[in-house]
Amino acid sequence: MNINRRNFIKASVAVSTVSLINAPAFGNPSTRTYALPKGAKILFQGDSITDGGRSRNLDWNHVMGHGYAFIIASRLGYEKPNMNYHFFNRGVSGNTVPNLASRWQADTLDLAPDLLSILVGVNDTSAEMDNKPGYSVNSYTSDYRKLLSETKNKLPETQLVIGEPFILPVGKIKTNWNEWHDHISKRQEEAKNLAKEFDAIFVPFQAHFDEAARKAPAEYWIWDGVHPMPAGHELMARKWIDAVNL
Template identity: 40%
Template sequence: MNTKLGRRDLIRASLAAAGAGAMLTASQQTVMAAESTPSVPENTTILFQGDSITDAGRDRKKQSTNNARGLGNGYPVLIAGELLSAHPESKLTIHNRGISGHKVPDLAARWQKDCLDLKPDVLSILIGVNDIWHKLNGRYDGTVADYETGYEALLQQTQAALPKTRIIICEPFVLRCGAINDKWFPEFDERRAVAKKLADNMKLDFVPFQTMFDEAVDLAPPQYWAADGVHPTLAGHALMAKKWLKVFYQA
């Protein structure tokens, strides 16, 4: 029997050993990550609500839970993938009901069907950029006060109907590029302050997206994170998912 290995055989053996080692390392990392990640209660239902940033091109014909196409191409699907892979034992149910172009009044008009009827255990809301953008474009005349009263009423309605639901308020954000100019300010900052005020007053969780992006532009220009100043790039959505999960796990 020939006991000598040819060069090709040696390469194959080395690759096989390296592959096995990599698989073992990946498996160990997965186990370690699962052990270090806080648990999520079994059968938790998570709902993402908002405008086009949340919608992210989702297929509205594929609204079955945990469906990648139905969750869109943005931060909700990135979050869902992370949670579903980290907590297979929890049997999570994750929805995305963001709709492009929507403002607070639009959410209110569909809230029963697209929120309350789904009975989420965790409700994440990102809304506000269209409330000023459409105003600047002459398609809406809502004021900052309208934004506050409408948003507060929506939150109160939710708490009354679903008192055990954990609500996460996401800070509206823009980056100074693309569609964003001086006309947006200071009113946009006033609307951001309203979202933070409501979260504080109602003791809700708050995801500081604007602060996050303000820090991110020290690493790359605004266009890298949101080409038009409003809609995040893949990098921007990934940053949002990371920040959202940090808040989610800290509570």
């Protein structure tokens, strides 16, 4: 092999390596190219897991609730004071995707967040298991898609984050584990697919909780199979920050 050919191959390998490093890769936060501006609005949407007992007034001692959204806001606020992020929590206990839709304008679009994080699905799963109309997996997907489409149309620059709904075998969830697992796993797959469709960051909470449950009993992380213990909220906050890469 002559020197020129060897140099060409070395250069080609170098270019390929750089291309792989810079190429967007779903699920690999280190390769994402979005950047939030100073003073960015970060909004958390969802059900009771996000709600976290938040206040409905301007009392900043309680306005973020006491769950993962609070932990994320606390940590990023402390570590990045120069960014002056503004955090909002609009989670509402018991909410399903249709519930989100009914308040989407006031609680999401009017706030015009720079980053919108959504976690929803466990109540939709419970509603389907109770045979309530309008809560099939297909409805979950189509209704969720409508919300995301509306958001992208009206707020095209907003970075989306989709959290995976999750459960662990504790309490009534454990008693009826096979049915719960079967129903929610379908929504987990749909949430992941929607994240790909809308170029959203996907946070695979279920895998992280499954891994954690190998280190300590499931009830150590999620007290009733749905709602996290303090350690579970800390897990969520850490994995969210890792995935979103702020």
